[in-house]
Amino acid sequence: MSKTAASDISHLAPPTTSFMSRLITYGGWAVLIFVLAISFKAVEMDNLPKLFTNSANTQTLLKEYMHPDFSDWRNYVDKMWLTIQIAIWGTVASVIMAVPFSLLCASNIAPQWIVQIARRLMDILRSVNELVLATLFLVAVGPGALAGVLALSLHNAGVLAKLFSEAVEAIDKAPVEGVRATGGNRLHEIVWGVFPQVAPLWTSFALYRFESSARSATVLGLIGAGGIGAVLFDNLQSFDYANTSAIAIIIIIAVTGIDFLSQAIRKHLL
Template identity: 60%
Template sequence: MTDAAPVASAIPKPPARSAGSWALDVLVWGGIAALLLYSIEAVDLANLPQLVTNSDRIQTFAADLLRPDFSDWRLFVAKMWETVQIALWGTFLAVFLGVPLGLAAARNIAPIWVVTPVRWVMNLLRSVPDLVMGLLFVVAVGLGPLAGVLAITLNTAGVLAKLFSEAVESIDKGPVEGVRATGALPLHEIMWGVIPQVAPLWTSFALYRFESNSRSATVLGLIGAGGIGQVLFERMNSFDFNGVSAVVIIVIVAVTLIDMLSQAMRKRLL
C-alpha cells in the first residue's frame, strides 16, 4: 500500500471588482445622495420642526380622532361596500383590457409595429392619474360610482398590461416551440404555450391591483365618484373629526379583510 499524498486545499480569493465597477457605483449612489441634498429645499424639509411647534393643534386633532363616532355606521358601511364594488368592477374590466394589451405589447410574440403603438397607449393610461380620469368621467357621465369604475378601469388596464407583457416576455420558449411543432396556429401557441405559464403571475398581479384599487376608489370619492371617499370629504369639511375617525377605521378594516381574502385566493389559485 502506498501513502496517499495529502490534497492541498487552496483558499479561493475573494471576488475582485474592477475599478470601472467601483466608479460606476460611486457615480450612481453619489448622484442619488446629491439629488437628495439638492431636493431638501424643494420638498420644504426646513419646516419639519413645525411638527413640534404646532403640537397643540396636533393634540387637539388626535384627541378627536381617538373618539370615533359610529352613530352613522350603517351609512359608512354601505358606502364602503359601494367602494369595494367600484374597485371590483374596475379591476374586472381592467383585466379584460390588460390581457390583449399585454399580449400585443410582448416583444417575443408580437411584431414591433404592433408593440410600439400599444406601449404608447399603455404609457398614456398609466401616466394620467386616477383623479384626473375621474374628473373627466364625472363630466362625461355625471357624479356617481360609474365615473370611479371607468377611471379605475383605464388606469389599472395600463398598469396590468405592462405587468402582463413583462411576464410574457420572461416565459420559457420550450412549450411554445413544442406547440408550434405540431403545426398549431399562432393563437393556439398563445393559448397552450403562453397562457399556462403566465396565468399564476397574472392572477397575482390582478389580485394585488384589486387591493390597491380598493384604496384608490376611496380617494376617487373625494371628487364625487361615489363610495366612502365622498362621506369622508363631507366629514372633513364640516370638521367632524370624530366621524372622520370612524370612517378611517371602517376603511382600515375593509382593506384588511380584502388583503386576507386576496391571500387566501392566491394560496388557492397559485
C-alpha cells in the first residue's frame, strides 16, 4: 500500500461545480437550441432538400462552369491587376491613418479621455461595411477605382487602429523607459521605444488586411467600384457562365497567390 493511501483524507473533498455555474452552462445551451428552433422557418431550412430535388438546374449550371472561356483573358488579368492595386492603395492608406489613431487608442500612450474618443471613432469606421462606404464614395467621386480605395482605406483604418493599439498596449515598457532615461522626448520614446517592438506585429496585421482587402475589392467591383468585380457582374447579368467561370478562376488564383505570399512574409516576420 502506498504512503498516500495510508494517510487520512476524510477531511478533503474533490472540487465541485456550483449550482449557479451549472445553471449558466446548461441554460446557455438551452437558449442556443431554442433560438435555432424558432429561426428554423425564418431562414427556410425546410427548403434544404431542394438542393437535391432541383439538382437538374444545378447540373446545367455546373456544366457551363466546367467549360471556362479564356478568350478575353488579357482583359480579365488587367482588371484583376486593377483590383489588386485598389487593395494595395486601400491597405497602405489605411495603415497611414491607423498608425496615429492606434497611438491615440492605446491607454499606455494617450490620456484616457482621448483614448475613449479615438476608440469610439474607430468603432464607427469598423462597424460600417466596405460596401456601404463604397456606395457613399460612388456618389462623392463617381464610379471607379477611387471609390473602392477610399471605402477600403476607411474601413481598414478602423480595424487596423484597433489591432495596432492592442499591440501597443502589450509592449514591454522597460525599453521605453530606457529611451526616456537618455533624455529623449515623448516622440523619441514612441519612435525608438514603441515602434521597434510593434513593427513585426503591425506588418503582420497590415498584410492580413491586404489579403482581406484583395477579396473585398473584388466584391466592391460588383457595385461599380472598378476592377474585376465589375466584369464579373456584367457577365453574371448576361448569363455568360463560361466567361464568369474564367473570371472566377483568375480571382481564385490571384487571391490564393496573395494569401500564400502574405502568409509567407508574416511567418518570416513573427
